[in-house]
Amino acid sequence: MQIQRYIKTSSVMLAASLVSGLAVAQEWQPERPINIIVPWGAGGSTDQVTRATAPILAEALDQNIVIVNQSGASGAIGTREVLEGDLDGYTWTANAIANNANYAVTGLIEGTDIDDWHIYLSVANVPVVSVPADSEFEDFGDLLRGFQERGSEITVATAGVTSSGGTAIGSLSEAGEFEYRMITYDGGNPAVVAAARGEAMVTTQLAVEQSEMIRGGRLRPLAVLSDTALTIEGADPIPPVTEWLPDLPIAPDYFGIFLPRGVPDDVVATMDRIWEEQVMNSDALRDYADRQGAVFDPSYGEEARARAMPIAIQEACAYVERGEAEIDPIEIGIDCDTRTEVER
Template identity: 25%
Template sequence: MRFMTIAAALLAVTAPAVAQDYPTRPITMIVPFAAGGPTDTIARITAATMSKSLGQQVIIENAVGAGGTIGSARVARADPDGYTLLIHHVGLSTAATLYRKLPYDTKTAFVPLGLVTESPQTIIARPDFSANTLKELIEYIKANGAKVTYAHAGLGAASHLCGMLIQTALQTQVTTVPYKGNGPIMNDLLGKQVDMTCDQATNTTGPITSKQVKAYAVTTKTRMSTFPDLPTADEAGLPGFEISVWHGVYAPKGTPPAVVKKLSDAIVAAMKDPELARRFRDITTEPVAAERATPEVHQKMLINEIDRWAPIIKAAGQFAD
């Protein structure tokens, strides 16, 4: 008993010291999606910038599968020492409902460290589609319903979520066509095999710029600087419609507060870095404002998004397991 008391006392003394010295070796940031995709690119830019203030390299490791839940589960099981992190997008919050048998509780398994990006999506259609404005597109969807084909990159993908939100807003069901990735979607959209999609601006900017697709609206509250003439969905005919592909960084539950502080400070510093901002804009996204890159804002965003998407997904009856 005396030995256990001494051991506990020693642990109480040494834990702050360990946290104070953190980090003493490279940190692994798990990306739960394939290399080369938008999340992977955002992760590599973020990790490289965080490394500057942490004084240790932040290494990217891709752990792919099951809509991002394999990588997420790995971080949820990791030692809470600050050396295994997760970067994920809005899909972490929707997976809480899409997957009914997750091996972790999304609301409690992670410590949100800070938001990194909030990227818009764009509503687009094949180049010969008859509708020329969002209002005309809305009318067409309501009139034709299941005759309209909507492409998405799989359950839980940003394009899938946006499609569900559009159908909920219009109270009209279209025919959804799942693909394995964004590349095949764009090929079939340009080839006029499907009618429309809604995807991250990082994937749609090129086709919009080259006028290979028809663009109707951006899904955030404000217009994109890249396309200042493209209205927001709210402006163009879907009042209150908003969805962004936000990314955040997480640590496992139980990570010491001093380690959380160092990591969150590194994220805030990264969001203020002009080079990070330039590299983000090159891929048509923006860093969040430094005051939003905090654990408090991030935690609130995660919980709100879980609660927001749960009834939409349940009403759609589209589950991934």
């Protein structure tokens, strides 16, 4: 999987400044429960991995963590609440980092970018192209021809234009030169369920959101947006989409928990320590990833930011190419002419 191009294999490569900061920072002990606002519906990819991670944090902090699903506007409503809320360290958010990096590009949240967050990544996820079990499309080649011949007659269930499923079908349509009709739902899980019921002909949501429906035979996976096959526990390997679209850009879609910039330093230092000592060595989180078809790859700080930028750049420039960008990504430091990050 091309994910491996961006995944470093050792946690010892964390920035020295972060390590030294841990040694001198005062430990934070929260005095009341912490809220994590998941800006998507229950059962989706963000919700799943956040609920798998929260018990690790709760035990390490000796404090309850409350997960609040606050969906709407492709995750922007809940994310905005965290950005505009108190910076006391008791309200966090969770998401795919590319969303937080690009809300300004899509016009959903003005004036924000990736550096508004302290980043704690847990897993990398990949979208899967699936159809209902009784679909006429037997493999991705059949579906691709269907798209190219019938265009917007073919409906695609996603969690919205800026969701992982939405950006996946956008990239596929550009590479495959076809049109489609998107039906949006309040989160990845509802979109997957809708496709399994036959309300839509295709879904392009993440593997972790589809795994149970795939194992149960209600969805037929046709391709994974990767350059190597994907194995989900209890199911046959899913072929890579590059067998049909070899030039499709591939980058890992990282998910995690984010604290807004401006929270107290001791909160950040304590989270850094817990992430390195507990999350990055969690068998429970690793088992979740293996079972659901995700890649276990925790990181934090500058290393996490470096891992996040390839997908942030790819998605920002894809919005431009599809005419979905409200601002030029150069305003948040992304140059789509060179597909690189630049100084502002």
